[in-house]
Amino acid sequence: MSERVLTPDGSLVDLNPAGLGARFLAFMLDTALVLGGISLAGALTRMVLPLGVDYAIVALLNLFAGMGYSVFCEMRLAGQTMGKKLLRLRVVDAQARKLTLSQSVVRNVARTVDFLPVFYGFGGLVALSDRLGRRLGDLVAGTVVVQEKGDMAVPTFEVKPWGETSLTRADVRRRALARLPLEEREFIFTLIEREAGLTAAARFDLFEAAARQYRRRLQLPEVDGLSSENFIRIVATALDDRSAAKKKGRG
Numbered sequence: 001m002s003e004r005v006l007t008p009d010g011s012l013v014d015l016n017p018a019g020l021g022a023r024f025l026a027f028m029l030d031t032a033l034v035l036g037g038i039s040l041a042g043a044l045t046r047m048v049l050p051l052g053v054d055y056a057i058v059a060l061l062n063l064f065a066g067m068g069y070s071v072f073c074e075m076r077l078a079g080q081t082m083g084k085k086l087l088r089l090r091v092v093d094a095q096a097r098k099l100t101l102s103q104s105v106v107r108n109v110a111r112t113v114d115f116l117p118v119f120y121g122f123g124g125l126v127a128l129s130d131r132l133g134r135r136l137g138d139l140v141a142g143t144v145v146v147q148e149k150g151d152m153a154v155p156t157f158e159v160k161p162w163g164e165t166s167l168t169r170a171d172v173r174r175r176a177l178a179r180l181p182l183e184e185r186e187f188i189f190t191l192i193e194r195e196a197g198l199t200a201a202a203r204f205d206l207f208e209a210a211a212r213q214y215r216r217r218l219q220l221p222e223v224d225g226l227s228s229e230n231f232i233r234i235v236a237t238a239l240d241d242r243s244a245a246k247k248k249g250r251g
Contacts, residue, residue: 002015034065103141108137191206195207
């Protein structure tokens with residue numbers, strides 16, 4: 001089942017969380033590839049290095065190869081390892097942004113905890129209890145593994161729109177929390193959630209009226225090229241605590 005999320009640029013996109021079966025198969029393919037590489041490296045080191053030194057090098061490879069392989073591939077292949085690529089899986093930020101190096105490192109380091117007590121026992125339990133199927137590493141890193149469908153675009157944007165529009169998230173959030181009661185914040189979220197069911201004319205009129213109202217209430221300037229609809233989405237993004245407090249649970 002897809003999950004609709006609000007991106008930092010105010011767009012609504014659908015994420016399709018990958019199933020645990022597909023993720024497990026991708027992990028097994030990656031594991032086989034890493035183990036094959038370690039075995040080959042071990043054979044080569046035994047040919048050219050003294051006994052004992054070769055074992056130390058292989059031990060180090062066993063310790064770091066899995067994490068290093070995953071981080072390297074996820075950075076070079078836009079959130080994919082070779083196993084994920086074969087199964088059309090991809091790691092993305094939980095708000096559909098481009099995966100960052102720090103997120104990749106965190107989710108792969110946390111893999112050691114997910115693996116406990118044996119073969120992803122803990123990670124599997126955490127994933128089963130999360131609506132996006134995230135293991136602990138993904139929860140800590142703010143990432144999610146998605147299943148690509150059709151011509152799914154690779155996330156490429158960063159959190160830039162705030163600076164580009166001269167509206168900072170902190171300022172919009174501070175004003176909205178101070179000046180809008182809970183009912184009006186809920187109205188903004190409801191408007192965005194139900195926009196798909198509105199006619200084009202009704203959607204235009206509603207967002208125009210809402211933008212006029214909340215520009216005045218929040219005393220925010222008009223920004224050239226920023227539509228009323230995207231202005232409301234920016235306000236919603238600033239208020240959206242679902243990564244910290246899930247808005248669906250409030251109603």
